Amino acid sequence: xxxxxxxxNSLPLYIxxxxxxxFVSCTEDPEVxxxxxxxxxxxxxxxxxxxxGVFVINEGNFLSADGSISFIDSEGVVQNDIxxxxxxxxxxxxxxxxxYLRDTTAFILVNNSNKIEVVDGDxxxxxxxxxxVALPRxxxxxxxxxxxxxxxxxxxxxxxxxxxxxxxxxxxxxNVGFGAEALAIRDNKLxxxxxFEKTLSIMDLNTREIIQTITVxxxxxxxxxxxxxxxxxxxxxxxxxxxxxxxxxxxxxxxSNDEVIQEISLGMNVSGRMAANVDLSILxxxxxxxxxxxxxxxxxxxxxxxxxxxIAFYGVGVAPNGDVYIGDSKGFQSIxxxxxxxxxxxxxxxxxxxxxxxxxxxxxx
Amino acid sequence: xxxxxxxxxxxxxxxxxAQSDTVLMRPIxxxxxxxxxxxxxxxxxxxxxxxxxxxxxATLFSQAGVYMKNYGHQQLSTISFRxxxxxxxxxxxxxxxxxxPTLGSTDFSQWHTWMIDDVAIQPGNQGALYGxxxxxxxxxxxxxxxxxxxxxxxxxxxxxxxxNFQGARAEYKKDQLQGTTHIYREAINNDFTYPLKGTxxxxxxxxxxxxxxGFRQELxxxxxxxxxxxxxxxxxxxxxSQPVISQNExxxxxxxxxxxxxxxxxxxxxxxxxxxxxxxxxxxxxxNQNPAIRSQQITLTQRYEYDIGDHFHxxxxxxxxxxxxxxxxxxxxxxxxxxxxxxxxxxxINDRWSSTWGLRExxxxxxxxxxLPSLGAERKWIxxxxxxxxxxxxxxxxRYPTLNDxxxxxxxxxxxxxxxxxxxxxxxxxxxxxxxxxxxxxQTWAQDWILWLPQSGNIWRPENIQKVAISGIDYALGxxxxxxxxxxxxxxxxxxxxxxxxxxxxxxxxxxxxxxYVPYFTAIWSNKxxxxxxxxxxxxxxxxxxxxxxxxxxxxxxxxYFLLDMAIDYxxxxxxxxxxxxxxxxxxxxxxxxxxxxxxMPGINFQLQIITKL
Numbered sequence: 009x010x011x012x013x014x015x016x017n018s019l020p021l022y023i024x025x026x027x028x029x030x031f032v033s034c035t036e037d038p039e040v041x042x043x044x045x046x047x048x049x050x051x052x053x054x055x056x057x058x059x060x061g062v063f064v065i066n067e068g069n070f071l072s073a074d075g076s077i078s079f080i081d082s083e084g085v086v087q088n089d090i091x092x093x094x095x096x097x098x099x100x101x102x103x104x105x106x107x108y109l110r111d112t113t114a115f116i117l118v119n120n121s122n123k124i125e126v127v128d129g130d131x132x133x134x135x136x137x138x139x140x141v142a143l144p145r146x147x148x149x150x151x152x153x154x155x156x157x158x159x160x161x162x163x164x165x166x167x168x169x170x171x172x173x174x175x176x177x178x179x180x181x182x183n184v185g186f187g188a189e190a191l192a193i194r195d196n197k198l199x200x201x202x203x204f205e206k207t208l209s210i211m212d213l214n215t216r217e218i219i220q221t222i223t224v225x226x227x228x229x230x231x232x233x234x235x236x237x238x239x240x241x242x243x244x245x246x247x248x249x250x251x252x253x254x255x256x257x258x259x260x261x262x263x264s265n266d267e268v269i270q271e272i273s274l275g276m277n278v279s280g281r282m283a284a285n286v287d288l289s290i291l292x293x294x295x296x297x298x299x300x301x302x303x304x305x306x307x308x309x310x311x312x313x314x315x316x317x318x319i320a321f322y323g324v325g326v327a328p329n330g331d332v333y334i335g336d337s338k339g340f341q342s343i344x345x346x347x348x349x350x351x352x353x354x355x356x357x358x359x360x361x362x363x364x365x366x367x368x369x370x371x372x373x
Numbered sequence: 374x375x376x377x378x379x380x381x382x383x384x385x386x387x388x389x390x391a392q393s394d395t396v397l398m399r400p401i402x403x404x405x406x407x408x409x410x411x412x413x414x415x416x417x418x419x420x421x422x423x424x425x426x427x428x429x430x431a432t433l434f435s436q437a438g439v440y441m442k443n444y445g446h447q448q449l450s451t452i453s454f455r456x457x458x459x460x461x462x463x464x465x466x467x468x469x470x471x472x473x474p475t476l477g478s479t480d481f482s483q484w485h486t487w488m489i490d491d492v493a494i495q496p497g498n499q500g501a502l503y504g505x506x507x508x509x510x511x512x513x514x515x516x517x518x519x520x521x522x523x524x525x526x527x528x529x530x531x532x533x534x535x536x537n538f539q540g541a542r543a544e545y546k547k548d549q550l551q552g553t554t555h556i557y558r559e560a561i562n563n564d565f566t567y568p569l570k571g572t573x574x575x576x577x578x579x580x581x582x583x584x585x586x587g588f589r590q591e592l593x594x595x596x597x598x599x600x601x602x603x604x605x606x607x608x609x610x611x612x613x614s615q616p617v618i619s620q621n622e623x624x625x626x627x628x629x630x631x632x633x634x635x636x637x638x639x640x641x642x643x644x645x646x647x648x649x650x651x652x653x654x655x656x657x658x659x660x661n662q663n664p665a666i667r668s669q670q671i672t673l674t675q676r677y678e679y680d681i682g683d684h685f686h687x688x689x690x691x692x693x694x695x696x697x698x699x700x701x702x703x704x705x706x707x708x709x710x711x712x713x714x715x716x717x718x719x720x721x722i723n724d725r726w727s728s729t730w731g732l733r734e735x736x737x738x739x740x741x742x743x744x745l746p747s748l749g750a751e752r753k754w755i756x757x758x759x760x761x762x763x764x765x766x767x768x769x770x771x772r773y774p775t776l777n778d779x780x781x782x783x784x785x786x787x788x789x790x791x792x793x794x795x796x797x798x799x800x801x802x803x804x805x806x807x808x809x810x811x812x813x814x815x816q817t818w819a820q821d822w823i824l825w826l827p828q829s830g831n832i833w834r835p836e837n838i839q840k841v842a843i844s845g846i847d848y849a850l851g852x853x854x855x856x857x858x859x860x861x862x863x864x865x866x867x868x869x870x871x872x873x874x875x876x877x878x879x880x881x882x883x884x885x886x887x888x889x890y891v892p893y894f895t896a897i898w899s900n901k902x903x904x905x906x907x908x909x910x911x912x913x914x915x916x917x918x919x920x921x922x923x924x925x926x927x928x929x930x931x932x933x934y935f936l937l938d939m940a941i942d943y944x945x946x947x948x949x950x951x952x953x954x955x956x957x958x959x960x961x962x963x964x965x966x967x968x969x970x971x972x973x974m975p976g977i978n979f980q981l982q983i984i985t986k987l
C-alpha cells in the first residue's frame with residue numbers, strides 16, 4: 009500500500025471523508041505473510057478446541073478497533089470473535105494485520121493499535137501484550153527469537169524488532185527500508201520486503217546486521233520460499249504520476265545466492281498477498297475478485313477463479329488439503345466472507361466471518 | 374433503573390398537565406418564512422443558542438434530537454439528519470452554502486454558539502432555495518436580521534478534564550451603524566478516564582486535547598431603505614485525534630483554519646426587496662505532517678422578493694458558486710462552477726389556506742444538472758382557545774458529488790452523477806395558549822447515492838450505487854407549568870427513523886437493512902424549573918443502538934445509551950451588571966457510552982460557567 013493510499017484511508021475519519029466512504033475501512037493491504045501457512049502453522053499441535061481448522065484474521069474497519077479472529081473448524085462450524093469471547097469482551101484492536109502461530113502460542117499483530125497480543129492458542133486468552141512496537145506488520149521466528157516487521161511511520165524507515173520468545177521483551181531493533189513488510193527466513197538470513205520502496209533487505213541473523221539490499225519490483229510485499237529453495241516476492245505495482253495504475257505488478261525470483269534470476273511481469277497491479285500450496289509448487293495471488301495461480305517454473309500465470317458476485321478479495325490461504333481460501337472484505341460495508349475452492353477452482357463452501365478477512369492460519373491434529 | 378427514570382420524567386409532565394390546566398406556553402418555536410429567507414417552506418424550527426458554551430453539534434442534539442456522530446469528546450462531529458449522512462444536510466450561513474467543497478459536509482464542533490446569533494433547522498429536502506445536499510435537511514446559521522444594542526459580555530468557563538473557556542463579545546449601535554464582535558478561546562486536555570471494555574482497567578484517555586480560537590466581526594450600515602452588511606468569521610482549531618480505546622497511544626492530530634466572509638446588500642422598495650450576497654470561504658486542513666488540503670469557495674447569490682397583491686409572495690433569484698481545492702491528492706482541479714435558479718411562489722388563499730410552489734434548476738459544469746420542483750400546502754384551523762395547523766409537502770432533492778468524490782487521486786470519479794431524492798411529508802401542530810405539540814411523518818426515496826468501492830489494484834472508486842428508502846416520525850411536545858413562584862418548562866422530542874438500504878450491495882443480505890450509524894430512535898426530554906431567580910435544568914437523552922455494518926451485525930453494533938445532565942443557574946444583578954453563574958453536571962449516572970464504535974466518551978463531568986453582561 010502506498011503512502012498516498014494509506015493517507016486516503018486515514019483521512020476519512022478525521023476529516024469527514026468518511027461521509028463519502030461510508031465507513032469504508034483501511035483498503036487493501038498488500039501483504040500476507042506466507043509464514044502464516046508455513047510448516048509452523050500446519051504442524052501437529054495441541055491447540056485444544058482450535059486444533060483442527062483455520063484461524064481467520066479479520067482486519068476490522070480502519071479506526072474502528074473492531075478487528076477480530078474467527079475460527080472455522082474441520083466440520084465447518086464458524087466461531088467468530090474468539091479473542092473477545094475469551095477475554096471478557098476486550099476489543100482486539102484496530103487493523104489486525106496478521107497472526108503468527110508458534111507451537112501453542114499465537115502472536116496477533118494489531119497494526120494501528122501498535123501492539124502485539126500474545127495469546128494462548130488453546131484458550132485464546134491473553135498471556136502478554138507487547139506495546140513497544142510501531143505499526144507492526146508481520147512476524148516470523150527462529151529458535152528463541154521472534155522477528156517483527158514494523159512500518160514505524162510513513163516518514164521513518166521501517167525496522168525489525170527482535171523479540172525474546174521466553175520473556176516477550178524486545179531485545180533490539182534494526183532499521184531497514186521504508187514500509188518494512190513481509191518476512192522470510194532462509195539460510196539463517198531474514199528477508200524483509202520494503203513495501204514503500206522497490207527493495208528487499210537481507211539481515212544476517214547471527215550478527216543482526218543488514219548485509220545486502222536487493223532491488224526488486226514496485227511495492228514488494230508477500231514472500232514465499234518454493235520447493236526449490238528460491239524466494240518469490242510478489243510486487244504489487246505502483247502508480248503513475250497522475251495516480252493511475254502503473255499496471256507493473258511482478259513476481260520476482262531470488263535464488264539461494266540472493267540474486268534476482270527471474271522477473272515475471274503481471275501486466276496489472278495486484279494485491280500484495282500470496283499463498284502457496286503445501287508442496288510449495290503453486291503460488292496464488294489475486295487482483296480485484298480474480299485469483300491467479302502460477303506454477304513454479306512456468307512462463308506465465310493462469311486465472312484460477314473469478315468470482316463476479318464477490319466485492320473485493322482481501323486475503324488468500326491454502327489449506328493442507330489443497331483447498332484455496334479467499335477472504336472477501338465486502339468493501340467493509342458488512343461482515344466479510346470466506347470462499348473455499350478446491351484445487352480445480354470449484355467453489356465448495358462459503359463462510360461468514362468478521363470484518364475484512366485478510367489472512368488464514370491452518371491447524372491440523 | 375435509568376430507563377425508569379427517563380420514562381418517569383417523561384410521564385411526569387402529563388401527570389402535571391392532568392392536574393392543572395395552567396400550562397402556558399410552547400417552547401417549541403416555529404418561525405415563518407420571512408425570518409429565514411433562504412428556506413422554501415413554511416415550517417422552520419428555531420434552535421436556541423442560550424447556552425453559549427456549547428458547540429453547535431451539542432446544541433442541535435439537545436434541542437432537536439438530531440443525531441450527531443462525535444468522533445470522541447470535543448472531537449470532529451458530523452450530522453445525520455433524518456437517517457442520512459453528513460453530506461445530505463445543507464448548511465447555510467447567511468444563506469451561503471458552507472459545507473466543505475472537498476468533503477461535502479460540515480464539522481459542527483467547529484461552530485461554537487458563542488459566535489452565533491441564530492440557528493434554525495428545516496427537515497426534508499425542500500429546505501433550501503439553492504445549494505446541494507439538503508436531502509436530510511437544512512441547517513440555517515445566522516442571517517442579517519438582528520437589531521443590535523449597546524451591550525457587552527464576558528464569558529469564562531472551567532470544567533473537568535482541563536476544560537477552560539474565555540470569551541468576550543460586544544454589540545454596538547450608533548446612528549446608522551451597528552455591529553457585533555465576538556472572540557473566544559476554548560481548550561480541553563480531555564484526559565478523562567473510562568473503564569476499558571473486557572478488563573478491570575480504568576484507562577485514561579490520551580491524545581484527545583483540543584484547542585480552538587474564534588473571531589467574528591459583523592458590521593452593518595443602514596441608509597434610506599438599504600442595508601450593507603459584512604460578517605467575517607475566523608476559526609482555528611488544533612485537535613489531537615482521539616484514538617479508539619485499544620489504541621490509546623495514538624499521536625495523530627488535525628489542524629484547521631477557516632475563514633468565512635460574506636457581504637450583503639439589501640434594498641427594500643415598496644413590497645419588494647432585493648438582496649445580493651457575496652461570500653468567500655477559505656479552508657485549510659493539516660492532518661499530522663501531511664501537506665495541507667486547501668479549499669476555496671466564492672459564492673454570489675441574489676434574491677428578489679415581491680408581494681404581489683395580498684395573496685402572492687414571490688421569491689426568486691440565482692446562485693453562482695465557484696469551488697476549488699488543492700492538496701497532494703487533489704491536483705490540477707479547475708474551479709467547479711455551479712449555477713442555480715429558483716422561483717418560489719407562496720399563495721395565501723385566505724387566512725386558513727396557503728400553498729407554496731417551488732422550482733429550482735441547478736447546473737454544475739461537468740457534473741450534471743437537476744430540475745427540482747416542490748409543492749407545499751398548509752391549512753389552519755383557529756379555535757377559541759387553540760389552533761391546529763397541518764401541512765403537507767412533496768419535493769425533489771439532490772446532491773452533487775464532492776470534489777473528493779470527483780477528483781481525489783487515486784480513485785476519484787469525474788463522471789459521477791448527482792444523487793437524487795424525492796420526499797413527502799405531512800405534519801400537524803396543535804397549539805394551545807399553554808401547550809404545544811407537533812408531529813411530522815415523512816418518507817424519502819433516494820437513489821444514486823455514492824459509495825466508495827474497492828477496485829482492482831488497491832484502488833477505491835466512488836460510484837452511484839446505493840438506493841435508500843427513509844421513513845420516520847418526528848414528534849415534539851412543549852409545555853409550561855406554574856405553581857406559585859415556581860415555573861416548570863419542559864420539552865420532549867422523539868425521533869423515529871428507518872433508513873433502509875434498497876441495494877443488494879455488498880450482498881443480498883444487506884438489502885432491507887438499516888444504514889450504518891442511523892439510530893432507529895432518539896429521545897430528548899428537557900426540563901427547566903425556575904424558582905425565583907434560580908433555574909434548575911434537567912436534560913435527558915436516549916440514543917438507540919446503531920449498526921455499523923450493512924448486514925446489521927450485532928457484533929459490530931454500538932450500544933444504546935442514556936444520559937442525564939443537570940445544571941443550576943443563578944443571575945447576580947448589581948446595577949447594570951448581570952453575572953449569570955451556571956454549574957453543570959453532565960452524564961450524572963457516569964455511564965460509559967460510545968457515540969462512534971470504540972471511541973470512549975467521558976463519564977460524569979462538571980462545568981462552571983460565568984457570564985457577565987454589561
